[in-house]
Amino acid sequence: MMLSSGSPQFRLSALFLLSIVSSLIAFRLSFSGQASSRPRTDSISSPALRALSKFLIPTSSIWPKTYLSIAHSAEQFPGRSIVHINLELIFREIRQGIIELRNPSGDLPRLVKRQLQLNGWNFKLDISWKNKVKIWTWAISDELSFFPEEAIPKLCTFADEGNISPVERTVLNRYCSLFFEKHGDIVIWSSLDAVPRAFTQTFIRSTQAKLKRKHEYEKTSVFSFTTSEAGFSIFDDAFIFAALPFSRVFSKYLSSESDSKLKQPGRLPGLRCSTPLFTRLPEILSLLTSGPNALHVLSLSNGSASYASALEAHASALEYDEAARRECIKDVGIQGWREERMYARWEAALLTAGLLARWVVLLESRD
Structure with a gap:
């Protein structure tokens, strides 16, 4: 049945229904587009992630969520400019082929001396008590x-x-x-x-x-x-x-x-x-x-x-x-x-x- 035929009430109801459906579809597409583009926007706009990218390289085209979270956490304390990275995480994810070091000969000596600074951000390695105990047990x-x-x-x-x-x-x-x-x-x-x-x-x-x-x-x-x-x-x-x-x-x-x-x-x-x-x-x-x-x-x-x-x-x-x-x-x-x-x-x-x-x-x- 064409919309031009029938009673005016029917035509108004059909137009109203179509407008609701089209609005829902447009909202869904807009939301999906925003959600899919959010990691890319974060990657571009995050100062901590830009600093992190000077130290590490993801082996895929998209940063793993772990590092997005690291960058986000670093930016929760304005003025401190410290990027915390778990020591075991680096070794594990390099072993698994998830990340690579960008400039190991230049960055690692400064990292172990707590002197690594990139793009104005200081990098600090965090060591869990579990890993400290492993090292001490090995030494004993x-x-x-x-x-x-x-x-x-x-x-x-x-x-x-x-x-x-x-x-x-x-x-x-x-x-x-x-x-x-x-x-x-x-x-x-x-x-x-x-x-x-x-x-x-x-x-x-x-x-x-x-x-x-x-x-x-x-x-x-x-x-x-x-x-x-x-x-x-x-x-x-x-x-x-x-x-x-x-x-x-x-x-x-x-x-x-x-x-x-x-x-x-x-x-x-x-x-x-x-x-x-x-x-x-x-x-x-x-x-x-x-x-x-x-x-x-x-x-x-x-x-x-x-x-x-x-x-x-x-x-x-x-x-x-x-x-x-x-x-x-x-x-x-x-x-x-x-x-x-x-x-x-x-x-x-x-x-x-x-x-x-x-x-x-x-x-x-x-x-």
């Missing part, structure tokens, strides 16, 4: 761990494959080449990272004896180790930051079905010891130059900058070198690959910020 259990004599790491040389990491080999090679044209036969000590602090003296005395017994013809050896000269308390946030590369409490290898079929699980990065966090340089030098097989120090160098650069290069190789990337993913899975890059960059940041120090010592056996 490491102090009480058992370390049999046969577990003491083996010596090797530059000419051997040995158990030395590519990062450490790069740094040691750089420093040894400053003093020796040919250094393939120089004996390389294993790092203290794998030795519990209670067994530091046992490790050094045992290695001194091995050098005299098995390597008498090798007069020179090189020892690289990490210490904490900053002197922070275990209750400081700095201790938690420094402990992460050694404890890896946020690691979750084999956390997905695709990562559960690793072909070489034995190569998963092992948990290192807490020794570097409680060790000072004078203590190690005193042990090296004392005892029945005391050694003479030929050279002592602060290799923190070189070690940080080597760690950054390692992380970049995992990201951009196709062969290195494929090998790492095959060994530890896609999430393990992301973690390895993050932990390497985090440790580099700790060295750059001065929370940790890396030393390279050239030693000579005494006759």
